[in-house]
Amino acid sequence: MKKAWIGKTVIGIALVHIVFGLVFFNDILWQLVREGLFNTIHEEFDRNAAFWFLYTGLVWVLLGIFIDDAEKKQLAVPRTISQGLLVLTVLAVILMPASGFWLLFIPVGGLLTRK
Template sequence: MRIWKYSGMYMIATGMIHNVVGLLMGWEVLGLMAQDGWVNSVSSEPDRNAIFWFLAIGFFWMITGHVFHKYLKESDHALPAIFGWYLLLFAVVGCTLMPVSGIWLFFPQAIMIILVKRNK
């Protein structure tokens, strides 16, 4: 089985998990933003900025995962190793700064992308 073919789906799942956690943790803040009518409801308030960026990065990972999945499905080639190295760097820095987090999920994804045998 070529597990690397699922690295895009794993990235989508990571983004979905991230946003579910964000929704659960930020539900109250999102409710206040909804009461303010959403438009310009973030401003400079730290809790609103935090939930906005938390959810935005989750969506970014889902979008990235979709692009990875589409590429893998259509080309039948592994992702370029550089993507794995960037994910690994992100995971190392992220886990150093914030060890109690979900950033650990990026280690297996990075290693999967780096170690796959490349099609010639």
């Protein structure tokens, strides 16, 4: 049985991403809370950035849970998912080379090399 590490790695990266977002966007997030959250994201760049930063982290957590579950059940993650994640990771690194997207090459490489 292969060790299930890929999904956990994705979850870990996502959680670091979320914690960073909570710290970095702390003031903006509290503004949204004070305003009642409902319909508080409009055209302001900072609010949009805070939302999408955290939302993306949560989506990656869900993806990590899916991958971890597949690994534990010894099911293959579809090749199109692995290849798609590679394309998304490469694109993100090209667009934002100073970001942490480089870390995603680790689990994506694991997905692509796992049989």
